[in-house]
Amino acid sequence: xxxxxxxxxxxxxxxxxxxxxxxxxxxxxxxxxxxxxxxxxxxxxxxxxxxxxxxxxxxxxxxxxxxxxxxxxxxxxxxxxxxxxxxxxxxxxxxxxxxxxxxxxxxxxxxxxxxxxxxxxxxxxxxxxxxxxxxxxxxxxxxxxxxxxxxxxxxxxxxxxxxxxxxxxxxxxxxxxxxxxxxxxxxxxxxxxxxxxxxxxxxxxxxxxxxxxxxxxxxxxxxxxxxxxxxxxxxxxxxxxxxxxxxxxxxxxxxxxxxxxxxxxxxxxxxxxxxxxxxxxxxxxxxxxxxxxxxxxxxxxxxxxxxxxxxxxxxxxxxxxxxxxxxxx
Numbered sequence: 001x002x003x004x005x006x007x008x009x010x011x012x013x014x015x016x017x018x019x020x021x022x023x024x025x026x027x028x029x030x031x032x033x034x035x036x037x038x039x040x041x042x043x044x045x046x047x048x049x050x051x052x053x054x055x056x057x058x059x060x061x062x063x064x065x066x067x068x069x070x071x072x073x074x075x076x077x078x079x080x081x082x083x084x085x086x087x088x089x090x091x092x093x094x095x096x097x098x099x100x101x102x103x104x105x106x107x108x109x110x111x112x113x114x115x116x117x118x119x120x121x122x123x124x125x126x127x128x129x130x131x132x133x134x135x136x137x138x139x140x141x142x143x144x145x146x147x148x149x150x151x152x153x154x155x156x157x158x159x160x161x162x163x164x165x166x167x168x169x170x171x172x173x174x175x176x177x178x179x180x181x182x183x184x185x186x187x188x189x190x191x192x193x194x195x196x197x198x199x200x201x202x203x204x205x206x207x208x209x210x211x212x213x214x215x216x217x218x219x220x221x222x223x224x225x226x227x228x229x230x231x232x233x234x235x236x237x238x239x240x241x242x243x244x245x246x247x248x249x250x251x252x253x254x255x256x257x258x259x260x261x262x263x264x265x266x267x268x269x270x271x272x273x274x275x276x277x278x279x280x281x282x283x284x285x286x287x288x289x290x291x292x293x294x295x296x297x298x299x300x301x302x303x304x305x306x307x308x309x310x311x312x313x314x315x316x317x318x319x320x321x322x323x324x325x326x327x328x329x
Contacts, residue, residue, distance in 0.1 A: 020228060021290050026199050026259075026270055026299035028089040036086030036097070043082050043101045047075055051108035055116060064176035065183065068106070072184065075105055076191065083195040084207060095192030102188040106181055114141045146174040199259040199270045199299060208259035208270065211321050214243040215254040217278060220285060223254060224296065227273065230306045236313040242321065252277045258310070259299065262322035269307040270299045 054071045061067065079098050088094045118125045118141060130136055133144030147170050199208035215223055219238055226235045235256075243255060257272040273296040275282035286296055302310065311318060 018290065020300065021297060023300055025297070026301065028091055028196055028200070029202055030090045031087070031202075032090050032093055033085075033087035036082070036088050036093075039082040039086045040097050040101075043075070043078055043097075044104055046078055047101050047105040048108055050075060050105055051112045054105075054109045055112045058113065058117075064173075065180050068109075068180045069183065072102070072105060075101060076187065079188070079191050080195055083192070087200070087205065087207075088196055089200050091193065091196045094196035095189055098188040098192035098195075099185055102184040106184055110138055110142065114138055117141075142177070146170045146177065149173065201261060201264075201267060204261070204264070204267070206261060209262050209322060210257060210259050211318065212243045212255055212257040213240045213317075214251065214276075215240050215256060217252060217254055217275075217282070220254060220275075223256070223273065224289060227271070227297075230302070230309070232306075232310045232313045242317065252279075260307070262318060265308060265311055266304060267307070268301045268304055269310055270301050272298045272300070274298075 050071055054068065057067050057071065079101055083094050083097065088097070114137075118129050129144045130140050132147060133140040133142070135143050198210070200206070201208065216239060222238065223235065226232070226238075240256075243251075243253075253276050255272075255274040255276045257274070259270040259272075261267050274294050275286050275296070276294065278285075278294075283294065286292070286294060289296055291297060
Protein backbone atom coordinates (compact mmCIF):
# COMPACT_ATOMS: atom_id res chain seq x y z
CA UNK A 1 0.00 0.00 0.00
CA UNK A 2 2.85 2.38 0.76
CA UNK A 3 4.11 1.81 -2.80
CA UNK A 4 0.69 2.83 -4.12
CA UNK A 5 0.71 6.18 -2.38
CA UNK A 6 4.33 6.74 -3.32
CA UNK A 7 3.37 6.45 -6.98
CA UNK A 8 1.14 9.51 -6.56
CA UNK A 9 4.22 11.71 -6.31
CA UNK A 10 4.62 11.46 -10.08
CA UNK A 11 1.03 12.44 -10.90
CA UNK A 12 0.32 15.31 -8.51
CA UNK A 13 0.34 18.49 -10.67
CA UNK A 14 -3.40 18.47 -11.46
CA UNK A 15 -4.33 19.06 -7.83
CA UNK A 16 -3.98 22.51 -6.28
CA UNK A 17 -5.14 22.76 -2.68
CA UNK A 18 -3.67 26.21 -2.04
CA UNK A 19 -7.01 28.01 -1.88
CA UNK A 20 -8.64 25.31 0.24
CA UNK A 21 -5.75 25.13 2.71
CA UNK A 22 -5.85 28.91 3.06
CA UNK A 23 -9.23 28.50 4.76
CA UNK A 24 -8.76 28.87 8.51
CA UNK A 25 -9.11 25.50 10.19
CA UNK A 26 -10.96 24.96 13.45
CA UNK A 27 -9.28 26.26 16.58
CA UNK A 28 -10.55 25.59 20.12
CA UNK A 29 -11.92 28.73 21.74
CA UNK A 30 -9.99 28.22 24.98
CA UNK A 31 -13.17 28.41 27.05
CA UNK A 32 -14.54 26.08 29.72
CA UNK A 33 -17.89 25.76 31.41
CA UNK A 34 -18.07 26.60 35.10
CA UNK A 35 -19.03 22.97 35.66
CA UNK A 36 -15.44 21.94 35.07
CA UNK A 37 -14.52 22.96 38.63
CA UNK A 38 -16.93 20.67 40.55
CA UNK A 39 -16.39 17.92 37.98
CA UNK A 40 -12.63 18.11 38.56
CA UNK A 41 -13.14 17.92 42.31
CA UNK A 42 -15.30 14.82 41.86
CA UNK A 43 -12.59 13.30 39.67
CA UNK A 44 -9.99 13.93 42.36
CA UNK A 45 -12.18 12.20 44.93
CA UNK A 46 -12.56 9.23 42.59
CA UNK A 47 -8.79 9.18 42.12
CA UNK A 48 -8.28 9.08 45.87
CA UNK A 49 -10.77 6.25 46.17
CA UNK A 50 -8.95 4.26 43.52
CA UNK A 51 -5.69 4.65 45.43
CA UNK A 52 -7.26 2.43 48.11
CA UNK A 53 -8.36 -0.10 45.51
CA UNK A 54 -4.84 -0.21 44.10
CA UNK A 55 -3.37 -0.56 47.58
CA UNK A 56 -5.52 -3.61 48.30
CA UNK A 57 -4.37 -5.16 45.02
CA UNK A 58 -0.83 -5.36 46.38
CA UNK A 59 0.68 -8.79 46.81
CA UNK A 60 -0.57 -11.64 44.66
CA UNK A 61 -3.03 -9.42 42.77
CA UNK A 62 -0.48 -6.81 41.72
CA UNK A 63 1.02 -7.17 38.24
CA UNK A 64 3.32 -4.25 37.42
CA UNK A 65 1.87 -1.80 34.88
CA UNK A 66 -1.18 -3.99 34.16
CA UNK A 67 -2.86 -3.64 37.57
CA UNK A 68 -2.27 0.11 37.71
CA UNK A 69 -3.83 0.49 34.27
CA UNK A 70 -6.86 -1.70 34.94
CA UNK A 71 -7.69 0.03 38.22
CA UNK A 72 -7.33 3.40 36.44
CA UNK A 73 -9.88 2.56 33.70
CA UNK A 74 -12.79 4.26 35.57
CA UNK A 75 -10.53 7.30 35.92
CA UNK A 76 -9.78 7.41 32.20
CA UNK A 77 -13.50 7.22 31.42
CA UNK A 78 -14.34 9.73 34.13
CA UNK A 79 -11.73 12.21 32.91
CA UNK A 80 -13.05 12.08 29.35
CA UNK A 81 -16.61 12.48 30.62
CA UNK A 82 -15.73 15.38 32.93
CA UNK A 83 -13.90 17.28 30.19
CA UNK A 84 -16.84 16.73 27.85
CA UNK A 85 -19.53 17.76 30.34
CA UNK A 86 -17.35 20.66 31.47
CA UNK A 87 -17.16 21.86 27.85
CA UNK A 88 -13.38 22.25 28.17
CA UNK A 89 -12.08 23.70 24.89
CA UNK A 90 -8.92 25.00 26.55
CA UNK A 91 -6.22 22.54 25.51
CA UNK A 92 -3.75 23.47 28.26
CA UNK A 93 -6.43 23.32 30.96
CA UNK A 94 -7.71 19.96 29.70
CA UNK A 95 -4.23 18.44 29.71
CA UNK A 96 -3.46 19.93 33.14
CA UNK A 97 -6.67 18.54 34.65
CA UNK A 98 -6.10 15.12 33.13
CA UNK A 99 -2.48 14.93 34.30
CA UNK A 100 -3.36 16.23 37.77
CA UNK A 101 -5.96 13.51 38.23
CA UNK A 102 -3.49 10.78 37.25
CA UNK A 103 -0.76 12.21 39.47
CA UNK A 104 -3.14 12.30 42.45
CA UNK A 105 -4.11 8.70 41.70
CA UNK A 106 -0.58 7.33 41.44
CA UNK A 107 1.20 9.48 44.02
CA UNK A 108 -1.78 9.02 46.33
CA UNK A 109 -1.39 5.27 46.01
CA UNK A 110 2.22 5.49 47.20
CA UNK A 111 1.20 7.67 50.13
CA UNK A 112 -1.61 5.31 51.17
CA UNK A 113 0.63 2.27 50.71
CA UNK A 114 3.36 3.84 52.83
CA UNK A 115 0.93 4.68 55.62
CA UNK A 116 -0.80 1.28 55.73
CA UNK A 117 2.31 -0.82 55.19
CA UNK A 118 4.83 1.16 57.24
CA UNK A 119 3.72 4.11 59.36
CA UNK A 120 0.78 2.23 60.82
CA UNK A 121 3.15 -0.47 62.12
CA UNK A 122 5.23 1.97 64.15
CA UNK A 123 8.85 3.14 64.45
CA UNK A 124 10.43 -0.28 63.95
CA UNK A 125 8.85 -0.71 60.52
CA UNK A 126 9.82 2.85 59.55
CA UNK A 127 13.45 2.25 60.53
CA UNK A 128 13.48 -1.05 58.67
CA UNK A 129 12.26 0.63 55.48
CA UNK A 130 14.77 3.47 55.84
CA UNK A 131 17.61 1.02 56.39
CA UNK A 132 16.76 -1.19 53.40
CA UNK A 133 15.60 1.61 51.11
CA UNK A 134 18.37 4.04 51.91
CA UNK A 135 16.08 7.06 52.26
CA UNK A 136 13.34 8.56 54.39
CA UNK A 137 9.64 9.05 53.83
CA UNK A 138 7.96 8.26 50.52
CA UNK A 139 11.23 8.33 48.59
CA UNK A 140 12.78 5.82 50.96
CA UNK A 141 9.68 3.66 50.66
CA UNK A 142 9.90 3.81 46.88
CA UNK A 143 13.53 2.63 47.00
CA UNK A 144 12.49 -0.05 49.49
CA UNK A 145 9.78 -1.28 47.11
CA UNK A 146 12.29 -1.65 44.29
CA UNK A 147 14.06 -4.22 46.47
CA UNK A 148 11.02 -5.85 48.08
CA UNK A 149 8.24 -7.18 45.85
CA UNK A 150 5.80 -8.03 48.68
CA UNK A 151 6.06 -5.30 51.33
CA UNK A 152 3.10 -6.50 53.41
CA UNK A 153 4.70 -9.93 53.89
CA UNK A 154 8.15 -8.51 54.50
CA UNK A 155 7.01 -5.97 57.11
CA UNK A 156 4.42 -8.12 58.87
CA UNK A 157 5.12 -8.18 62.64
CA UNK A 158 4.90 -12.00 62.61
CA UNK A 159 7.53 -12.32 59.87
CA UNK A 160 10.80 -13.20 61.53
CA UNK A 161 12.60 -13.48 58.22
CA UNK A 162 11.70 -12.40 54.71
CA UNK A 163 9.33 -14.94 53.10
CA UNK A 164 10.43 -16.55 49.84
CA UNK A 165 9.57 -14.30 46.92
CA UNK A 166 9.41 -11.18 49.08
CA UNK A 167 12.63 -9.88 47.59
CA UNK A 168 12.65 -8.50 44.07
CA UNK A 169 14.98 -7.32 41.34
CA UNK A 170 15.88 -3.70 42.08
CA UNK A 171 16.36 -2.64 38.46
CA UNK A 172 13.28 -4.40 37.10
CA UNK A 173 11.03 -3.18 39.90
CA UNK A 174 12.31 0.38 39.60
CA UNK A 175 11.82 0.29 35.83
CA UNK A 176 8.31 -1.09 36.22
CA UNK A 177 7.30 1.66 38.66
CA UNK A 178 8.76 4.30 36.37
CA UNK A 179 6.91 2.90 33.37
CA UNK A 180 3.66 2.87 35.34
CA UNK A 181 3.89 6.56 36.10
CA UNK A 182 5.04 7.45 32.58
CA UNK A 183 2.20 5.54 30.94
CA UNK A 184 -0.42 7.17 33.17
CA UNK A 185 0.88 10.65 32.38
CA UNK A 186 1.14 9.86 28.67
CA UNK A 187 -2.44 8.59 28.51
CA UNK A 188 -3.60 11.59 30.51
CA UNK A 189 -2.00 13.95 27.98
CA UNK A 190 -3.61 12.06 25.09
CA UNK A 191 -7.03 12.25 26.75
CA UNK A 192 -6.68 15.98 27.38
CA UNK A 193 -5.53 16.72 23.82
CA UNK A 194 -8.04 14.48 22.05
CA UNK A 195 -10.99 15.72 24.08
CA UNK A 196 -10.33 19.47 23.94
CA UNK A 197 -9.39 19.57 20.25
CA UNK A 198 -12.71 18.22 19.03
CA UNK A 199 -14.90 20.59 17.06
CA UNK A 200 -17.29 22.52 19.29
CA UNK A 201 -20.20 24.57 17.93
CA UNK A 202 -19.98 27.59 20.20
CA UNK A 203 -23.34 29.17 19.37
CA UNK A 204 -25.11 25.88 20.05
CA UNK A 205 -22.93 24.88 23.02
CA UNK A 206 -22.48 21.37 21.60
CA UNK A 207 -19.63 19.04 20.74
CA UNK A 208 -19.51 17.70 17.20
CA UNK A 209 -20.03 14.03 16.43
CA UNK A 210 -17.48 12.29 14.23
CA UNK A 211 -17.57 9.79 11.39
CA UNK A 212 -14.61 8.28 9.56
CA UNK A 213 -14.12 6.28 6.41
CA UNK A 214 -10.99 4.64 5.08
CA UNK A 215 -9.96 4.83 1.44
CA UNK A 216 -7.33 3.09 -0.63
CA UNK A 217 -3.90 4.77 -0.66
CA UNK A 218 -3.87 4.37 -4.46
CA UNK A 219 -6.83 6.79 -4.65
CA UNK A 220 -4.87 9.62 -3.02
CA UNK A 221 -4.86 11.95 -6.02
CA UNK A 222 -8.49 11.20 -6.83
CA UNK A 223 -9.57 11.94 -3.26
CA UNK A 224 -7.65 15.21 -3.22
CA UNK A 225 -9.21 16.24 -6.54
CA UNK A 226 -12.65 15.47 -5.14
CA UNK A 227 -11.93 17.56 -2.05
CA UNK A 228 -10.71 20.38 -4.27
CA UNK A 229 -13.90 20.35 -6.37
CA UNK A 230 -16.09 19.15 -3.48
CA UNK A 231 -17.97 16.78 -5.77
CA UNK A 232 -19.01 14.50 -2.94
CA UNK A 233 -20.95 12.13 -5.15
CA UNK A 234 -17.66 10.96 -6.63
CA UNK A 235 -16.24 10.34 -3.16
CA UNK A 236 -19.29 8.24 -2.28
CA UNK A 237 -18.66 6.09 -5.36
CA UNK A 238 -15.05 5.33 -4.41
CA UNK A 239 -14.30 2.07 -2.61
CA UNK A 240 -14.52 2.95 1.08
CA UNK A 241 -15.53 1.49 4.42
CA UNK A 242 -16.38 2.93 7.80
CA UNK A 243 -13.40 2.73 10.11
CA UNK A 244 -12.97 2.14 13.82
CA UNK A 245 -10.14 2.37 16.34
CA UNK A 246 -8.87 -1.15 15.63
CA UNK A 247 -8.65 -0.47 11.90
CA UNK A 248 -6.86 2.84 12.48
CA UNK A 249 -4.23 1.06 14.56
CA UNK A 250 -3.62 -1.79 12.12
CA UNK A 251 -4.32 -0.59 8.59
CA UNK A 252 -2.39 1.53 6.13
CA UNK A 253 -5.01 3.73 4.48
CA UNK A 254 -6.30 7.20 3.83
CA UNK A 255 -8.60 8.26 6.65
CA UNK A 256 -11.30 10.77 5.82
CA UNK A 257 -12.94 12.17 8.94
CA UNK A 258 -15.92 14.46 9.23
CA UNK A 259 -17.10 16.28 12.35
CA UNK A 260 -20.66 17.51 12.36
CA UNK A 261 -23.95 17.83 14.18
CA UNK A 262 -25.97 15.01 12.67
CA UNK A 263 -29.30 16.62 13.50
CA UNK A 264 -28.37 20.15 12.36
CA UNK A 265 -28.14 20.22 8.54
CA UNK A 266 -27.73 24.00 8.49
CA UNK A 267 -24.42 23.78 10.33
CA UNK A 268 -21.08 23.36 8.52
CA UNK A 269 -19.16 20.11 8.43
CA UNK A 270 -15.45 19.98 9.25
CA UNK A 271 -13.22 17.60 7.28
CA UNK A 272 -9.81 16.02 7.91
CA UNK A 273 -7.73 13.78 5.63
CA UNK A 274 -4.91 11.71 7.09
CA UNK A 275 -2.31 9.34 5.67
CA UNK A 276 -2.59 6.62 8.29
CA UNK A 277 0.45 4.37 8.82
CA UNK A 278 1.80 5.10 5.35
CA UNK A 279 5.37 5.73 6.44
CA UNK A 280 7.93 8.20 5.03
CA UNK A 281 6.55 7.93 1.47
CA UNK A 282 3.11 8.94 2.70
CA UNK A 283 4.51 11.93 4.60
CA UNK A 284 6.37 13.08 1.50
CA UNK A 285 3.10 13.14 -0.44
CA UNK A 286 1.40 14.99 2.43
CA UNK A 287 4.14 17.63 2.49
CA UNK A 288 4.03 17.97 -1.32
CA UNK A 289 0.38 19.04 -1.03
CA UNK A 290 1.05 21.53 1.77
CA UNK A 291 -0.01 19.32 4.67
CA UNK A 292 1.83 18.67 7.91
CA UNK A 293 2.86 15.37 9.45
CA UNK A 294 0.26 12.75 8.55
CA UNK A 295 -2.49 15.26 7.76
CA UNK A 296 -3.24 16.65 4.32
CA UNK A 297 -5.76 18.88 6.08
CA UNK A 298 -7.26 18.99 9.54
CA UNK A 299 -10.69 20.23 10.61
CA UNK A 300 -11.30 22.46 7.60
CA UNK A 301 -14.86 23.85 7.47
CA UNK A 302 -17.05 23.30 4.45
CA UNK A 303 -19.59 25.85 3.36
CA UNK A 304 -23.16 25.17 4.39
CA UNK A 305 -24.03 24.37 0.76
CA UNK A 306 -21.13 21.92 0.42
CA UNK A 307 -22.04 20.40 3.76
CA UNK A 308 -25.62 19.82 2.61
CA UNK A 309 -24.39 18.11 -0.55
CA UNK A 310 -22.09 15.89 1.48
CA UNK A 311 -25.00 14.90 3.72
CA UNK A 312 -27.07 14.09 0.63
CA UNK A 313 -24.56 11.70 -0.91
CA UNK A 314 -23.68 10.04 2.40
CA UNK A 315 -27.23 10.06 3.73
CA UNK A 316 -27.56 6.32 4.31
CA UNK A 317 -24.18 6.01 6.00
CA UNK A 318 -24.81 8.97 8.29
CA UNK A 319 -28.21 7.59 9.21
CA UNK A 320 -26.66 4.27 10.13
CA UNK A 321 -23.84 5.92 12.08
CA UNK A 322 -25.99 8.36 14.05
CA UNK A 323 -29.35 6.51 14.04
CA UNK A 324 -31.12 9.30 12.21
CA UNK A 325 -34.74 8.52 11.62
CA UNK A 326 -35.81 11.20 9.19
CA UNK A 327 -34.51 12.36 5.84
CA UNK A 328 -32.48 15.57 5.72
CA UNK A 329 -33.26 18.08 3.04
